[in-house]
Amino acid sequence: MPEATRLTVGPETLGVPVFLAPMAGITDLPFRRMVARFGAGLVVSEMVASSEMVTSRPSPRASVRARALTEAGVPVSVQIAGREAQPMAETARIVAGMGARIIDINMGCPAKKVTGGLSGAALMRDLDHALTLIEAVVAAVDLPVTLKMRLGWDDDSRNAATLAARARDAGVQMLTVHGRTRAQFYKGRADWAAIRAVADLPGRPLLVANGDVVDGDSARQALVQSGAEAVMVGRGAQGAPWRLAQIAHELFATPAPIIPQGAALADLVGEHYQDMISFYGTDPGLRVARKHLGWYADVAGAVGKDRLFRAASPAETLRLIADVFADAPGPQLSRAA
Numbered sequence: 001m002p003e004a005t006r007l008t009v010g011p012e013t014l015g016v017p018v019f020l021a022p023m024a025g026i027t028d029l030p031f032r033r034m035v036a037r038f039g040a041g042l043v044v045s046e047m048v049a050s051s052e053m054v055t056s057r058p059s060p061r062a063s064v065r066a067r068a069l070t071e072a073g074v075p076v077s078v079q080i081a082g083r084e085a086q087p088m089a090e091t092a093r094i095v096a097g098m099g100a101r102i103i104d105i106n107m108g109c110p111a112k113k114v115t116g117g118l119s120g121a122a123l124m125r126d127l128d129h130a131l132t133l134i135e136a137v138v139a140a141v142d143l144p145v146t147l148k149m150r151l152g153w154d155d156d157s158r159n160a161a162t163l164a165a166r167a168r169d170a171g172v173q174m175l176t177v178h179g180r181t182r183a184q185f186y187k188g189r190a191d192w193a194a195i196r197a198v199a200d201l202p203g204r205p206l207l208v209a210n211g212d213v214v215d216g217d218s219a220r221q222a223l224v225q226s227g228a229e230a231v232m233v234g235r236g237a238q239g240a241p242w243r244l245a246q247i248a249h250e251l252f253a254t255p256a257p258i259i260p261q262g263a264a265l266a267d268l269v270g271e272h273y274q275d276m277i278s279f280y281g282t283d284p285g286l287r288v289a290r291k292h293l294g295w296y297a298d299v300a301g302a303v304g305k306d307r308l309f310r311a312a313s314p315a316e317t318l319r320l321i322a323d324v325f326a327d328a329p330g331p332q333l334s335r336a337a
Contacts, residue, residue, distance in 0.1 A: 216250030239295025
């Protein structure tokens, strides 16, 4: 691969073109902070629902997702989702006031609880309505606005290129396309070649390929087949916050990350765990942390993650982290998509 080109979105200069995807309940501040430590060109917050922000009493969950937006040295984008233009515009203004530097619009989430409310990927079934949301958000803030989508709702309606062209004309400054339809959810393989229809649009903005990017080889193939300028890593980073830096090293000869092993891995997992407890509070933090501990254990080949799940206090969990990870075989090169 050639040397990484320095990319920009509006006035924002991005880092190496390997970005962290927004993942609900995962890309919170503690996880973004851990990924940023190893290096990433951009990190995106978990989805902030406009319906939960634009009320007289915003939900604590939405407020937690939107707060604490910045990571040292790494640009941060906040992803918003909704079904109506005015609440989306107001949510964009709120998160801009909280320090967001880029606003991303979610038109790709396949979850039934999202699409059932006519948000996320469901918006790809009505492009006229989708454009009202895009236009409202672009008009509401002076920040760069980006858009994340899928190939379409299903194989009979692969309309990503059409939506991308209309988003381009509305002022969207970056497009991310997951190489699956909504009907696929996360089954099968991402079709990176199908993203090429977006890449071939004249005058289109920066393009990012997403879906099944888990290591250097898959990232390289995604870039070549899609014609995109960058890749976005989602599930491949779970339990491996160094994955983006590892991919960047393999593709663009950036400095290789030091992947922790043994006691160093136990220290890193323990630090991430304590950050989650501090961020959420003890009881919520215990619940949120379990999935991350499980992913770390899977990536490292650690035995005994069931003991981590049963731990009843932070002190007990930290003791078990030291036991479980210090003797683990260590992280592998990549993990399943």
